[in-house]
Amino acid sequence: MKYTSQMVAKPYFIAAIALFVGQILFGVIMGMQYVVGDFLFPEIPFNVARMVHTNLLIVWLLFGFMGAAYYMVPDEAETELHSPLLAKVMFWIFLAAGVVTILGYLLVPYATLAEITMNDLLPTMGREFLEQPTIIKIGIVIVALAFLYNISMTILKGRKTVINLVLLIGLVGLAVFFLFAFYNPSNIVLDKLFWWFVVHLWVEGVWELILGSLLAYVLIKTTGVDREVIEKWLYVIIAMALITGLIGTGHHFFWIGTPGYWQWWGSIFSALEPIPFFMMTIFAFNMVNKRRRQHPNKAAVLWALGCSVMAFLGAGVWGFMHTLSFVNYYTHGSQITAAHGHMAFYGAYVMIVLAIISYAMPMLNGRKAANSMKSQVVEMWSFWLMTVSMVFITLFLTAAGILQVYLQRMNGDASLPFMVIQDKIEIFYWMREGAGIIFLIGLIVYVASFFVGRDQPEAEMPK
Amino acid sequence: MSQGFTKSMARNIFYGGSMFFFLLLLVLTFDTVKSLPKTDNRENLTEQVVKGKHVWENNNCIGCHTLMGEGAYFAPELGNVYKRMGNSKEAIIAFIKFRPKNGIPGRRSMPQFNLTDDELDAVAEFLKYVSEINNQNWPPNIQG
Ligand code: HEM
Ligand code: HEM
Ligand SMILES: [Fe+2]
Numbered sequence: 001m002k003y004t005s006q007m008v009a010k011p012y013f014i015a016a017i018a019l020f021v022g023q024i025l026f027g028v029i030m031g032m033q034y035v036v037g038d039f040l041f042p043e044i045p046f047n048v049a050r051m052v053h054t055n056l057l058i059v060w061l062l063f064g065f066m067g068a069a070y071y072m073v074p075d076e077a078e079t080e081l082h083s084p085l086l087a088k089v090m091f092w093i094f095l096a097a098g099v100v101t102i103l104g105y106l107l108v109p110y111a112t113l114a115e116i117t118m119n120d121l122l123p124t125m126g127r128e129f130l131e132q133p134t135i136i137k138i139g140i141v142i143v144a145l146a147f148l149y150n151i152s153m154t155i156l157k158g159r160k161t162v163i164n165l166v167l168l169i170g171l172v173g174l175a176v177f178f179l180f181a182f183y184n185p186s187n188i189v190l191d192k193l194f195w196w197f198v199v200h201l202w203v204e205g206v207w208e209l210i211l212g213s214l215l216a217y218v219l220i221k222t223t224g225v226d227r228e229v230i231e232k233w234l235y236v237i238i239a240m241a242l243i244t245g246l247i248g249t250g251h252h253f254f255w256i257g258t259p260g261y262w263q264w265w266g267s268i269f270s271a272l273e274p275i276p277f278f279m280m281t282i283f284a285f286n287m288v289n290k291r292r293r294q295h296p297n298k299a300a301v302l303w304a305l306g307c308s309v310m311a312f313l314g315a316g317v318w319g320f321m322h323t324l325s326f327v328n329y330y331t332h333g334s335q336i337t338a339a340h341g342h343m344a345f346y347g348a349y350v351m352i353v354l355a356i357i358s359y360a361m362p363m364l365n366g367r368k369a370a371n372s373m374k375s376q377v378v379e380m381w382s383f384w385l386m387t388v389s390m391v392f393i394t395l396f397l398t399a400a401g402i403l404q405v406y407l408q409r410m411n412g413d414a415s416l417p418f419m420v421i422q423d424k425i426e427i428f429y430w431m432r433e434g435a436g437i438i439f440l441i442g443l444i445v446y447v448a449s450f451f452v453g454r455d456q457p458e459a460e461m462p463k
Numbered sequence: 464m465s466q467g468f469t470k471s472m473a474r475n476i477f478y479g480g481s482m483f484f485f486l487l488l489l490v491l492t493f494d495t496v497k498s499l500p501k502t503d504n505r506e507n508l509t510e511q512v513v514k515g516k517h518v519w520e521n522n523n524c525i526g527c528h529t530l531m532g533e534g535a536y537f538a539p540e541l542g543n544v545y546k547r548m549g550n551s552k553e554a555i556i557a558f559i560k561f562r563p564k565n566g567i568p569g570r571r572s573m574p575q576f577n578l579t580d581d582e583l584d585a586v587a588e589f590l591k592y593v594s595e596i597n598n599q600n601w602p603p604n605i606q607g
Pocket of ligand 1: 204251252270271273318344345532534
């Protein structure tokens, strides 16, 4: 590690992992509620568990992105971070906001939370993923602004690399599109239309820039491939991401009261959205094959390669599966959506954050380049446990989804009611829960990898 | 990637392409917003419907249900529930009102939200309003 201010990344990474554990615990609770309907009812109703699960996901990924930026930006810019103090203060504010929000969900009824946070003054609550009280949303904006200021000042005073620039554009986009969370018109169609300006333009827009930038950084560092080559790939990937993903937003405008022409725009452009993800896979494997040096951190390379494959499968393949309007007419809002959501989020964003943590954490802990082999072996075990169980979660949900769609929507007059079908496909929910528990075990193994082999020497640079 | 294709070409495609398609998205969105009056049932967007949307949001109904296919997949679609319940606001109100406080043993059940009569009417009015939005005939049938 070249700059001492990179150290501020460490608490961000630790918080990210801790909240990740919380996310998965609530995932397992919900998986149980799918099959044992009264599990923890009425103490933790399903909707509460779901808010905790999804909001923790978003918050820990944001912790991960911020930590990644604090680690990478000074290194790339070849200068100290503008203000390490500001980064530390913002860490505690963001963590406090996150913890208070989660406790609020768990401890008081949601309607009471809306009331005591005066939601009626500027109603923004009660919409999927944007359930946070308005005051918390304002806090998020403040933290984001302070963070962007800190990162921008660092980039301005230092070396300007494409990787830093792309990250910055992605992060600015993240903050700007979040502002649509404050627009909540009484007209439900308008509300839904602009809700996607946060959700879709995040995951299939600006977050892809962040993903590309972090992936490129880890690849440069671990393979030693020429920067010119990597940067050219990065530009092409993010160009394709936005060229397809911006109009691709239309795949959410098929059935929400918007004009029919979106079936054309949405289907055609979103059908091209797998291209940037496919290019990322080719890119990652190409760079690793052309590597100029062997890096002793095998685990980090594994996460980076795994990310490129799983992002393509989850976002590219599972996204394509239901994105054409005539398919989506039947699959919309079914377990197929949930299957895709899980693999895409895991493959693209969970894995890239774990890749950068894997790369950076040894240095943050005072190692020269990598953890001991013993620690890396445990980490790689956790990679396989989590990744394979996520593949199975996706497969079981897809099977459940296909049956659901068939029985509920394609069976003419014999179509069955929702709850009747939920009982019929219960077996797949049991298997999903089983895979979820393996995922949780994988995550525990992951956490353990930080504590084993600490007293052993660093893995050697292979000849 | 080939030598003839340079980094600055790639950069220009990125800036030019994303600028162009962002503007196109804005134009299409503008056109959509302009043509919404034809489909979004706004002539029936009464005070009571607005209030019903707040009840819907303040109780996080979307945390279990979908509405026009968006939301959670734990409980039935509600965009067409007014029609599924035989075009009856009363049926919707009765259903929400009489949920058992401690659930149903072994089964998924909806919480008891203790809504006032006015809130119940508002949320039912909201669901009626949503069911009359023209959304290209989704869902495929009454089961949602
Ligand atoms: C890493 C990138 C991606 C992530 C994290 C992601 C995540 C998600 C999530 C969470 C949802 C559910 C939203 C809701 O709750 O209503 C969703 C919906 C959807 N996604 Fe993605 N997605 C990604 C990329 C893609 C791509 C590339 C495609 C197309 C090729 C795609 C196609 C769709 C479609 C069509 C839906 C709507 C499903 C429905 O009608 O119910 N996604 N995505
Ligand atoms: C132990 C593993 C997990 C289990 C059992 C689990 C379970 C669930 C359940 C039951 C839902 C609610 C579906 C519904 O609305 O009916 C859900 C939603 C969601 N989970 Fe998980 N989850 C797990 C892991 C994860 C992971 C690792 C991620 C992120 C990579 C994730 C991201 C999400 C997202 C984005 C949603 C919203 C999906 C949507 O709207 O389509 N979950 N999860
Ligand atoms: Fe999307």
